[in-house]
Amino acid sequence: MSVVASTDxxxxxxxxxxxxxxxxxxxAWAQHRTKIGVGITLLLVLIAVIGPFVxxxxxxxxVEGQFPFAPPSSDAWIGTDALGRDTLSRFLSGGYTVLILSxxxxxxxxxxxxxxxxxxxYSRGRLDDLLMRTMDVVLSxxxxxxxxxxxxxxxxSLWLLVLAVAVTTLPRAARVSRGAAVEVVERDxxxxxxxxxxxxxxxxxxEVLPNITSPLVVETTLRLTFNIAVVAGLSFLGFGLQPPAAxxxxxxxxxxxxxxxxxxxxxxxxxxxxxxxxxxxxxxxxLARAAIGIERGRRSSG
Amino acid sequence: xxxxxxxxxxxxxLLLGLVTxxxxxxxxxxxxxxxxGDAARSFLGRSATPESLAELRRQxxxxxxxxxxxxxxxxxxxxxxxxxxxxNSLPVTEVIGERLVYSLFLMMLAAVISVPLGIAIGAISAxxxxxxxxxxxxxxxxxLAALPEFVVGIGLAVLFSTTVFTFLPSVIVTEPGARPWxxxxxxxxxxxTLVIAVxxxxxxxxxxxxxxxxxxxxxxxxRLKGLSERRVLWRHAVPNALAPTFQVTAINLxxxxxxxxxxxxxxxxxxxxxxxxxxxxxxxxxxxxxLALLIAGLYVVLNLLADLATIFVSPRLRxxxx
Numbered sequence: 001m002s003v004v005a006s007t008d009x010x011x012x013x014x015x016x017x018x019x020x021x022x023x024x025x026x027x028a029w030a031q032h033r034t035k036i037g038v039g040i041t042l043l044l045v046l047i048a049v050i051g052p053f054v055x056x057x058x059x060x061x062x063v064e065g066q067f068p069f070a071p072p073s074s075d076a077w078i079g080t081d082a083l084g085r086d087t088l089s090r091f092l093s094g095g096y097t098v099l100i101l102s103x104x105x106x107x108x109x110x111x112x113x114x115x116x117x118x119x120x121x122y123s124r125g126r127l128d129d130l131l132m133r134t135m136d137v138v139l140s141x142x143x144x145x146x147x148x149x150x151x152x153x154x155x156x157s158l159w160l161l162v163l164a165v166a167v168t169t170l171p172r173a174a175r176v177s178r179g180a181a182v183e184v185v186e187r188d189x190x191x192x193x194x195x196x197x198x199x200x201x202x203x204x205x206x207e208v209l210p211n212i213t214s215p216l217v218v219e220t221t222l223r224l225t226f227n228i229a230v231v232a233g234l235s236f237l238g239f240g241l242q243p244p245a246a247x248x249x250x251x252x253x254x255x256x257x258x259x260x261x262x263x264x265x266x267x268x269x270x271x272x273x274x275x276x277x278x279x280x281x282x283x284x285x286x287l288a289r290a291a292i293g294i295e296r297g298r299r300s301s302g
Numbered sequence: 303x304x305x306x307x308x309x310x311x312x313x314x315x316l317l318l319g320l321v322t323x324x325x326x327x328x329x330x331x332x333x334x335x336x337x338x339g340d341a342a343r344s345f346l347g348r349s350a351t352p353e354s355l356a357e358l359r360r361q362x363x364x365x366x367x368x369x370x371x372x373x374x375x376x377x378x379x380x381x382x383x384x385x386x387x388x389x390n391s392l393p394v395t396e397v398i399g400e401r402l403v404y405s406l407f408l409m410m411l412a413a414v415i416s417v418p419l420g421i422a423i424g425a426i427s428a429x430x431x432x433x434x435x436x437x438x439x440x441x442x443x444x445x446l447a448a449l450p451e452f453v454v455g456i457g458l459a460v461l462f463s464t465t466v467f468t469f470l471p472s473v474i475v476t477e478p479g480a481r482p483w484x485x486x487x488x489x490x491x492x493x494x495t496l497v498i499a500v501x502x503x504x505x506x507x508x509x510x511x512x513x514x515x516x517x518x519x520x521x522x523x524x525r526l527k528g529l530s531e532r533r534v535l536w537r538h539a540v541p542n543a544l545a546p547t548f549q550v551t552a553i554n555l556x557x558x559x560x561x562x563x564x565x566x567x568x569x570x571x572x573x574x575x576x577x578x579x580x581x582x583x584x585x586x587x588x589x590x591x592x593l594a595l596l597i598a599g600l601y602v603v604l605n606l607l608a609d610l611a612t613i614f615v616s617p618r619l620r621x622x623x624x
Contacts, residue, residue, distance in 0.1 A: 137326050140322055141560075142557060142563070143560065144560050145559075145594055146594075148582045148590070149333050149591075152334065152587060153334045153587065229451075230450075232452075233564050236564070237564065259459065259460065259465070259472075260465070263464065266456060267460060270452075270457060273453055274450075277448040277449055278445050281448035282444070
């Protein structure tokens, strides 16, 4: 990505040797909270990715000789769930779905939002108003309510879930892109590109986009944190993966009523989802602080 | 502009809110009508016979043109006739009405506790900037803000009602005709969950805007006049830091409207959130449509109130408008 940006950008723009996003990542990494966040997130991603390969039993089958909500034993190290299945195996196998679904929804939503935001900032006038008012309408539903309305008609479907979460990500990403791009489109190098007849699409993606990467990186991390919560929440409500699949949100849903007898099948996925969101939000906070720091440094240096 | 001053501003915001709501209603309607499979088929499922499908379609008005269907629905919003719930054949307004009291009471309690709490925490952190209190709240609020509501809710249930301690009830069992305030003990955990979800945001934005104002000239002036630091904070800095905080608070109260969905499901609290989840599960489209529009309406109203509150607490805006 950065290669395209640096070769196409006119000379006025190349003030710093590093691309803006590398500067941002460097400054963020200098902070403890970013390192802790990356550590936590990596740990959970590792559990989710390696987990399915190291789990002892198939996650959707009961363990022989075990009863529902059995206490820990040599056969099931932390006991069994509501259907007598090994809790640890289900936990290890149930992490990757929330990562894939929320990651996909964030990627789709942010990309779409960037296109809308850039277009709005660049065209101004009527198209700008139309796009941003449409975004306001989507914003008038809480994310989870919007997804539920769709689920009511089509029923639980993973594609729909990704699509619904992506659509609710759109307006938030569009606002941030527009906000950052409005000031960039006024700059001389954009005017220069227009004057020599560079097509609009190329101006937006090769001239404007590279200059708003910092706020976008910050926003993407923030949206990922929220989307993990929404995806896991929908799964918890029973509108994500369907039984007998192993999934952290679904595990909580299935075993909630046995909390008094056997807390592990609920507590383990709850802790995992909680840690995952804390991890990504620490990264997001580190990036946001870095972005503010860079902006300050730029202003004071003139 | 034909209208000036605060009245003009209020009217413009009100109109914008109505336009937003109109389009929101179109989206809700389109989402539940245009997607593959109509409401009748999705409710009856595979067991549907052609006769029962035709009958339900007629009852829901699905045999009429789409524009007529939309008109019937949206005019029902104004006359209070939103059709019948497919689940129990009761009027939708009746089904929602009773539940709404529960949800509004829950949201009100959460708001009444979390807004002053967030403002106080934010202001104190700003005054003791980089002190122990500030650093601890900074870490705690960052962590709590990230947690999904159901994680907080179940965490509280594990801590206080099932595993560690067992002195608080984690589910509410209501009797017909009872009111939410009849269950003070059952309300503690759902309210606490919502408070924990909202306070971090309010506290963080309040801290940020108070820090900025404490560094401004007029606060320096107040200090030079020899006012006590406490007076400077609460009489000069805080009132001016409230404007951005109101905005964020309104956004978060609107966010409560979404938060109650999950929190009510965690604690089995009989409000509109749990109703929405049940209605979606049972494909009860008339109820889902009405609830979605209601929540969107709540959101628009809260944002409007936030804008108005912002004007009334910031003298500069007030004079520039009048």
